[in-house]
Amino acid sequence: MSIAELKQLAPVLSLIVAGLAVFVGPFVSWRVAQRQSDTSLRVANKQVIAPMRQAWINSLRDLVSELLGKCAHYWASGYEDREDSEYQHITELVHRLELHINPREQDHAELVTNARAMEGALGQASREADKKFWNAHQEIRRLAQDILKREWDRTKTEI
Secondary structure, eight states: OOHHHHHHHHHHHHHHHHHHHHHHHHHHHHHHHHHHHHHHHHHHIIIIIHHHHHHHHHHHHHHHHHHHHHHHHHHHTOTTTOOHHHHHHHHHHHHHHHHHSOTTSHHHHHHHHHHHHHHHHHTOOSHHHHHHHHHHHHHHHHHHHHHHHHHHHHHHHHO
16 A cells, blocks of 8 residues: 555544544443442442451351350259249340341251250250250251351352
């Protein structure tokens, strides 16, 4: 191509570049804005949701350990040394646990079911009730460990 031909093509090439800028420019700007929005959302999740989930994990751990400890103490104290206020506190812990978990998740529902079974076995005096109590006690520990581990892993992956 000669210089004369290039000079003739210059207006056409300029028109093509201007057309691309008009049509492609907004699309590129939209994609950049979308990526910035996605990045901002991920940062917000890291800064807001992860600490809230960690606080929930800590709270659930404290609640379950208190429930297991109080129930074991109540069971071991013997019928003569038990007080109504202790049983009332255990009942309150079970209710707090119910409000603390997601009832739509199977292992969460099993956790509450076992807490109710453990609480119910406390008021009975038989070998069968003792067995029921300790089975529920161990199952609560196992379920809580699984739930806490899963939630901790979920928190780590979001950070």
